[in-house]
Amino acid sequence: MSSVRPAEAWVGFVTTVRKEVVRILRIWAQTILPPVITTTLYFIIFGPILGDRIGQMEGVTYLQYVTPGLIMMAVITNSYQNVVSSFFGAKFQSHVEEMLVSPMPDSAILFGYAIGGVFRGLLVGLMVSLTSLFFAALPVAHPMLTIAVAVLTSVAFSFGGFINALLARNFDDVAIVPTFVLTPLTMLGGVFYSVSLLPEPWRSVSFANPILYMVNAFRYGILGDSDIAIGLSLLILSGFIVLFYVAALLLLKRGTGLRA
Amino acid sequence: MPSAMSTSRASATQPAAPGPGAVPEAAEAPALEIRGLAKTYQRKGSAEKVEALKGIDLEVREGEFYGLLGPNGAGKSTCIGIVTTLVRKSAGKVRVFGVDLDTDPTALKRLIGLVPQEMNFNQFEKPLQIVAQQAGYYGIPWKLAKDRALECLDLMGLLGKKDQVSRSLSGGMKRRLMIARALVHQPRLLILDEPTAGVDIELRRATWELLEKVNRQGTTIILTTHYLEEAEALCRRIAIIDHGLIVENTDTRTLLAKLATETFVLDLATSVAEAPRLDGFRCRLRSDGSLEVDVERGQTLNALFDQLGGRGHQVVSMRNKANRLEELFVRMTEESRRAAGGQDDTAPPLAEGASEGDSPS
Incomplete structure (x- = not known):
């Protein structure tokens, strides 16, 4: 029987969140600025340079069509990247032991880092959204749904980043998933095109990509239009949150990558 | 605190x-x-x-x-x-x-x-x-x-x-x-x-x-x-x-009581050309002119000083040659190693920085 005290666990969780937020803001030139600049370049390319030549897609301008996907891409990448780099850094420098020797429950450690990832993901998402207003009008058809999808997606990928950090043994392992899995899945997840335009079998293959559901749910929240039923998207999103959370917690409890 | x-x-x-x-x-x-x-x-x-x-x-x-x-x-x-x-x-x-x-x-x-x-x-x-x-x-x-x-x-x-x-x-x-x-x-x-x-x-x-x-x-x-x-x-x-x-x-x-012999370094008021002969004590001359004396358990430092004083040597300071615990530690870990079949995959057990003559008595 373990004598976890809820109030003690809560303070530990808040401390971890505070530490993460301070870190993100302290190194803002690494955490906030680059994704905003990168996405601005996308806006310039797909707006004034290419957008007018492509014309309309699903009844809106091409830039309006890709903007929700670009925002979601920033949210996914930054949520994931924040947790994986911060927690692996703590492992690498061994200061993760500060938490491991304390009475903080594993769930408080996990949620503390995840909320840090959500903070960065949503902050970058907000900055990108504000930047996009200089290039395209965003009607935001379903505001609550838009926020909910952004938050849930950010939570899912923060947990995902935590798993990556636990399993990573070196800095190569930290870069492999974002580079070879996350970026291709995001690029092919309907950010730049509608899956309805794809020929078979690529159209069917695309439905195996979980990021497709997240991008389309977010697009539905902003533009009111989606390739996929919103209920299914939310269901899949929730499923990934549960899956990643359980996996991360089990690995943490086993001490994978942390305890000898 | x-x-x-x-x-x-x-x-x-x-x-x-x-x-x-x-x-x-x-x-x-x-x-x-x-x-x-x-x-x-x-x-x-x-x-x-x-x-x-x-x-x-x-x-x-x-x-x-x-x-x-x-x-x-x-x-x-x-x-x-x-x-x-x-x-x-x-x-x-x-x-x-x-x-x-x-x-x-x-x-x-x-x-x-x-x-x-x-x-x-x-x-x-x-x-x-x-x-x-x-x-x-x-x-x-x-x-x-x-x-x-x-x-x-x-x-x-x-x-x-x-x-x-x-x-x-x-x-x-x-x-x-x-x-x-x-x-x-x-x-x-x-x-x-x-x-x-x-x-x-x-x-x-x-x-x-x-x-x-x-x-x-x-x-x-x-x-x-x-x-x-x-x-x-x-x-x-x-x-x-x-x-x-x-x-x-x-x-x-x-x-520390298990330590059978302690070695002391004695600085004399006037340097000597060779180590004096002392009854019951092993004594050596060091390169810096000081003396190194082994004191067995049961022997007293008073007896050592009496003999030195009797030969006209004044001791101005003394210190342990090596840390007493270090001597014991080395002995015990060597015994343990022998008992383990002579395996030795560890670094020498001497203390880092505890060089000869550095430990105050």
Whole structure:
């Protein structure tokens, strides 16, 4: 029987969140600025340079069509990247032991880092959204749904980043998933095109990509239009949150990558 | 320790409604009780298994200043790792103030403060942030955590550095920062894994004074060190661990009494051309003109001085050639190694920096 005290666990969780937020803001030139600049370049390319030549897609301008996907891409990448780099850094420098020797429950450690990832993901998402207003009008058809999808997606990928950090043994392992899995899945997840335009079998293959559901749910929240039923998207999103959370917690409890 | 810390520590031991960071009192229980503790590692990339600990027993009483000595790879850090939950044991029992590691690791963690061997704080954070965060991990609310962090930094002489990026601190300051961090939740058992490694002698002495002060205020301390003079100066009881076994576990005085011969270096008022012949004592002339004399157990220094005085030699100062505990340590670990079949995959057991003639008597 373990004598976890809820109030003690809560303070530990808040401390971890505070530490993460301070870190993100302290190194803002690494955490906030680059994704905003990168996405601005996308806006310039797909707006004034290419957008007018492509014309309309699903009844809106091409830039309006890709903007929700670009925002979601920033949210996914930054949520994931924040947790994986911060927690692996703590492992690498061994200061993760500060938490491991304390009475903080594993769930408080996990949620503390995840909320840090959500903070960065949503902050970058907000900055990108504000930047996009200089290039395209965003009607935001379903505001609550838009926020909910952004938050849930950010939570899912923060947990995902935590798993990556636990399993990573070196800095190569930290870069492999974002580079070879996350970026291709995001690029092919309907950010730049509608899956309805794809020929078979690529159209069917695309439905195996979980990021497709997240991008389309977010697009539905902003533009009111989606390739996929919103209920299914939310269901899949929730499923990934549960899956990643359980996996991360089990690995943490086993001490994978942390305890000898 | 500052009075505020002492006061809140006292209140932390009250059985009713303990405050943040407080721990339950388990009357009469040893501070640390280890029974049959074993740890077997699987060597990476092979099926070979390494027994780091071979079923050790250890008991540290409340309030003690206890030394855990051993050569590199003896099993000291594995033992500490298990007690602090950083390493999973293969077998055995660990209890801290009666709290069982297997049944309630969370309660056990509340009782322990750890100063690890390696620097393990975020080098980009500031001392105040590092120490206050550690308090937060122990459930101490932020405002109180900051107050306690300031007290601990003050205690360690780091208050002036509280807002300086810790990467820029000197090695000694970093070590003191880790001690401040370990004390912030007012643990009842403080475990220090080579806390003065690489620290200059002045700072080492200052750290000793500080640890003695913490110990006097009721905190049980377990210390592992390579500086055997440190263990001799601080620890009232000592265990020597080698090849995963406890080869000696007794009080420091009893341990030192086992030493059959001590060698002293004597500086004379006037230099001599050759070593004088002394009845019952082996005496040698050193290259710097001083004398080296072996004193057997049972012989007195008075007899030595009488003989030297009778031959017209005035002794102006004397010191141990080597640390007494070091001589014992070398002997015991060599015996342990012979008993283990002559295997020796460890570094020489001599203390780092404890060179000939450096240890004060």
